Amino acid sequence: MRLPSFLKFPLAALVLLSHTLMAQQPVSNGVEMADQLRADGKIWVVVAVIAAVFAGIIIYLIRLDSQIGKLEKEVKNQTKHKTQDVG
Template identity: 60%
Template structure:
């Protein structure tokens, strides 16, 4: 029960913080640079996602090879 209440209060506090106006974001939005920020963040997240998928593929391949040698 305490964990549920702590979680609810955390969500409420995050909601209150999100309603504050951020001058930097307003300025970026006014200058049209917010789209550049969103594009850069999207590219970074896409790169990380592709990297993780590539590593998962390599690990799966190594696991299959390892299972084949053990039998």
């Protein structure tokens, strides 16, 4: 079902403004879970796990880039040899 254009703009404005209208009131004491983790010293475990996951993703992307680079070189060499054989 397509909406007429004169209804799209007010609807879009309502959607964009609704997040501020329906937002929760700010918490005055802070986040209890984060405060408890900080108090117990476990926040560093959370930080270490997030850092390890991030480092793993970065290493994976670097390896993937190098493998794709090797494949591109192989394809380029194969097409070069095929054009030389034909010509």
